[in-house]
Amino acid sequence: MFNLILFGPPGSGKGTQSEKLIAKYHLKHLSTGDLLRSEIAAKTALGLEAKQFMDKGSLVPDHVVIGMINDALDKNTDVAGFLFDGFPRTAVQAEELDKLLNEKNTCIDIMLALEVSEDELIKRLIKRGETSGRSDDTNEQIIIARIAEYHKKTASVADHYQKEKKVMMIKGEGSVEEIFNALCEKIDFIRKQNNC
Ligand code: AP5
Ligand code: MG
Numbered sequence: 788m789f790n791l792i793l794f795g796p797p798g799s800g801k802g803t804q805s806e807k808l809i810a811k812y813h814l815k816h817l818s819t820g821d822l823l824r825s826e827i828a829a830k831t832a833l834g835l836e837a838k839q840f841m842d843k844g845s846l847v848p849d850h851v852v853i854g855m856i857n858d859a860l861d862k863n864t865d866v867a868g869f870l871f872d873g874f875p876r877t878a879v880q881a882e883e884l885d886k887l888l889n890e891k892n893t894c895i896d897i898m899l900a901l902e903v904s905e906d907e908l909i910k911r912l913i914k915r916g917e918t919s920g921r922s923d924d925t926n927e928q929i930i931i932a933r934i935a936e937y938h939k940k941t942a943s944v945a946d947h948y949q950k951e952k953k954v955m956m957i958k959g960e961g962s963v964e965e966i967f968n969a970l971c972e973k974i975d976f977i978r979k980q981n982n983c
Contacts, residue, residue, distance in 0.1 A: 788893045789814070789868035789983045791974065792875070794945060795901030797933040798908040798915075799959045800966060804901070805872045807967050812974065815863050818872040819852045822859070824921075842922050844932030846940060849879045860887055868896075868983075877940050881947040897977045898948040899970055901959030908934060 791814065793801045802818065809816045823841065826834030833855075837847045856874060863869070875881040888894050903911075909930055916924030923929050948954050955973050959966055 788866075789978055789981070790871070790888065790893060790895050791868070792871045792895055792898040792948070793901070793970075794898050794954075795959060796903065796905075796908055796937045796941075797930070798912040799901040799903045800963070801872045801901065803963055804967055804970055805870055807963075808970060808974070809870055811971065812870075813867045814870040815859075815866040815868070816870050816872060817856060817859050817874065819847075819855060819874040819876075820872075822855050823847060823852075838922075842929075844923055844929040844936060846876055846936055849877055849883075852876075853880060853883045856884065857887055860891065871895075875944055878944065878947060881944050895948065895953060896981055896983065897973070898945065898954045899973055900945055900954055900956050901966070902956055903959040905934060907960055 789812070791808075793805055793808070795801055802821075805816050805818065808814065823834070823837045827838050827841075828834070833851060837851060840847045852874060856871075860869070871884070875884050885894070909927065912924050912930045912933075913927060915921070916926075916930075923933060945954050957966065957969050957973065
């Protein structure tokens with residue numbers, strides 16, 4: 788198996804690049820943001836609970852997202868690997884993910900971290916908010932709250948994987964294709980090294 792975390796602040800291009808990476812490497816895409824939005828659309832109890840946090844730009848409680856990832860890992864037993872997008876986002880989530888993967892005799896191979904300036908993040912998200920229908924894209928204060936939440940609780944998750952020397956930084960500005968090629972270069976290197 789080959790398991791990858793695509794990491795970065797809101798608007799850094801995780802979703803855009805994930806679509807291209809899963810097509811190329813046949814990985815199962817697990818985006819907690821997408822899973823939560825499906826729960827909201829289906830008006831489930833979990834979705835209603837999550838919406839209160841997402842609308843403010845705050846993180847949803849750990850137990851909610853860890854439960855969703857646990858279910859997704861159990862449901863997808865016959866895959867080449869997982870691409871985690873928007874997860875883990877706290878130290879607790881990172882520890883739980885390691886445990887869940889360990890139980891399945893696998894682990895994270897690499898975390899690829901997209902670096903994008905704050906001005907560019909805000910510009911991208913405001914633009915997307917014109918058409919996306921995402922409640923958390925519609926106003927600049929909420930976008931800024933999401934970025935602040937990233938600095939407060941999420942950025943340090945990279946340190947967890949850096950202890951095992953599993954983090955590679957990627958410039959997340961430029962064309963989608965340029966960034967994709969830079970990600971593929973790193974992935975090909977690690978897959979060769981890890982023999983997967
Ligand atoms: P989530 O859905 O994960 O959103 P996010 O991390 O805030 O980031 P986005 O999805 O907005 O951005 P992205 O990095 O995927 O960029 P994208 O490719 O879309 O989370 C939403 C909420 O759910 C959270 O706030 C939280 O409440 C909750 N949540 C989710 N996971 C959680 C967890 N694990 N724990 C707790 N709570 C959780 O690109 C953005 C825009 O830029 C697009 O319009 C795109 O077209 C454009 N773009 C992409 N690449 C480029 C480029 N190279 N140049 C120019 N524009 C570009
Ligand atoms: Mg996304």
